[in-house]
Amino acid sequence: MALLYRNSCKSSTTKGITVLKGLEGKSIVVTGAGAGIGAATCRRLAAEGARVVAADIDGAAAEAVAKEIGAGAVSLAADVSSPDGAAACVAAAVDAFGRLDAFHANAGVEGRAHLVAEFDLAVYEQVFAVNVRGAFLSAHAALTQLLAQGDGGGILFTTSLASLMGSPSTSVYNASKHAVHGLVRSLAKEVPPGIRVNALAPGVVDTRMMRSLEESMGTAGGTDATTLKAGLEAAVPMKRYASAEEIAATAAWILSDEVPYVHGETITVGGGLTP
Numbered sequence: 001m002a003l004l005y006r007n008s009c010k011s012s013t014t015k016g017i018t019v020l021k022g023l024e025g026k027s028i029v030v031t032g033a034g035a036g037i038g039a040a041t042c043r044r045l046a047a048e049g050a051r052v053v054a055a056d057i058d059g060a061a062a063e064a065v066a067k068e069i070g071a072g073a074v075s076l077a078a079d080v081s082s083p084d085g086a087a088a089c090v091a092a093a094v095d096a097f098g099r100l101d102a103f104h105a106n107a108g109v110e111g112r113a114h115l116v117a118e119f120d121l122a123v124y125e126q127v128f129a130v131n132v133r134g135a136f137l138s139a140h141a142a143l144t145q146l147l148a149q150g151d152g153g154g155i156l157f158t159t160s161l162a163s164l165m166g167s168p169s170t171s172v173y174n175a176s177k178h179a180v181h182g183l184v185r186s187l188a189k190e191v192p193p194g195i196r197v198n199a200l201a202p203g204v205v206d207t208r209m210m211r212s213l214e215e216s217m218g219t220a221g222g223t224d225a226t227t228l229k230a231g232l233e234a235a236v237p238m239k240r241y242a243s244a245e246e247i248a249a250t251a252a253w254i255l256s257d258e259v260p261y262v263h264g265e266t267i268t269v270g271g272g273l274t275p
């Protein structure tokens with residue numbers, strides 16, 4: 001797990017406006033940072049003055065995000081489904097910024113939507129490896145460092161509304177996110193005061209993941225991706241998908257000092273869509 005990109009300047013520069021308390025100078029790992037919600041969260045955290053480790057299994061994508069941010073960002077090629085990968089994310093933060101303040105376990109995969117009657121073990125293995133094992137390994141790596149430092153911190157998981165509800169053809173994904181929901185609720189009862197553990201549960205977000213799900217959910221449901229997408233949008237009271245930036249704003253808010261009593265919570269961001 002080699003550090004792919006490091007700007008020569010270790011201190012952060014605040015770009016844009018700093019609106020959220022307590023993020024300035026914080027050292028924060030974001031996994032799945034090469035695209036979608038993770039990339040948007042890196043940009044938002046950096047704009048708030050945080051220093052970020054952009055980690056992704058796609059090292060080139062993570063590197064592009066860190067380079068775009070510039071000073072105060074480093075990147076890492078890391079697979080969170082392996083113990084070494086999750087540990088490398090934390091090591092990169094300590095190496096680059098001297099400590100870890102927060103870990104956003106955001107990396108996730110959707111798998112191919114299919115009916116349980118047509119169960120595909122390969123999809124199950126892939127989705128559970130990244131979404132569940134990756135979440136546990138990330139939690140363990142982050143917690144080990146935060147406990148050693150002994151002065152608090154944050155662990156945030158991107159779950160999904162799917163962690164709280166069922167839907168046809170995405171049972172594997174939903175079950176994996178339900179598992180992370182259970183991890184969050186249990187971990188929140190294990191950590192000492194000062195470490196806050198939360199889940200951010202988006203509804204439908206306009207990223208690559210939804211393009212993939214529109215295709216496979218459409219196929220599973222006997223329709224096409226365009227019709228499937230129109231149906232999903234119609235089901236949202238706000239009648240549209242969220243942008244990755246709208247989810248990133250919520251992630252930054254949860255990780256900031258604006259909400260010090262938010263702990264063990266699942267914050268849903270569904271545009272009115274509820275489980």
Ligand SMILES: NC(=O)c1ccc[n+]([C@@H]2O[C@H](COP(=O)([O-])OP(=O)(O)OC[C@H]3O[C@@H](n4cnc5c(N)ncnc54)[C@H](O)[C@@H]3O)[C@@H](O)[C@H]2O)c1
Binds near residue numbers: 056108109158202
């Ligand atoms: N897009 C949505 O509608 C939506 C809704 C609810 C929750 N989520 C969750 O949000 C998170 C981010 O999803 P997104 O929409 O940005 O998807 P995305 O596919 O755009 O981005 C996911 C990123 O994770 C990376 N990744 C995949 N496997 C990895 C691994 N083993 N180790 C490290 N990185 C890995 C990918 O390379 C990619 O860059 C996921 O956990 C997803 O389940 C997404």
